[in-house]
Amino acid sequence: MSEQHTYSVVTVPVSGGELTVGVWEPVGEITDTIVAIHGVTASHLAWMDVVPTLPGVRIIAPDLRGRGRSNQIDGPAGMAAHAADIIAVMDAFGLANTTLVGHSMGAFVSVVTxxxxxxxxSRLVLIDGGLPLDVPAGLSAEELVQHILGPTAARLDMRFASVDDYLALWRAHPAFANAWTPALEQYLAYDLVPDGSGALRPATSYAVTVDDTVDLNTGSLPRDAVAGISVPTVFVWVPRGLQNETPGLYSPEQVARLEEALPSVRFRFVEDLNHYTIVMSDRGASAVAPIIAAELAELHV
Structure with a gap:
């Protein structure tokens, strides 16, 4: 954890239950506040590497419904439900407005909010997500999840005898071959909850993952939200995907099409990182922190 921040966890009432929210408060003066929104099978601890790179910034990061310790919330998910939850978090902290920093699905939630x-x-920082993905037409819900997430979704049905067994699965993951850290181990251990039979399972609901993945790719609201972007927005993309493969979620060709279609959005390319390590590594955090800080600085001009 950051020596420049104190960390706490609070709960916020939302439709269907309570949202668990991680809060990193600067030790000294608060210069800015951001709401940081994680990806489709992640949790608020995905931001641990980013926190120390933003001194003076209060980072408020929820576990989205169906994930982390918010995995017991009743009711449907989808981008509109997540957006309502983000507003509930802002209300709980007395934020009239704020900057949203979203990674992966969290970026789609940010655009819709x-x-x-x-x-x-006030502003959006979209990290390898939030803008339309280039996916084949006509895929079923299961095929869409498999096409985009692959093994990331498959693990949600797996059971593990111990935290070490779960860490072993991830140690073999190509995305983290050169980016294994104590912070990553803490993030992964937090992902596990009892399955009721003595084993452990990932906290993220597979059903919610399917619903959200289908909604962000085929729903009309995310498309309308992108077309209607009206706040200053920066989009950060990387060359490698969830399995450290190339191209990543956004190919150079897709980015070129998006740049032409969305002239108001500023595009930033970060070399030699993948979809995970752009936020969950020291190098990734060091790359995105100046982008976030520059957006916050514009609020004070």
């Missing part, structure tokens, strides 16, 4: 509540969101 800004679209539905434009007076509440």
């Amino acid at each position: 800004a679209y539905l509540h434009p007076d509440r969101i």
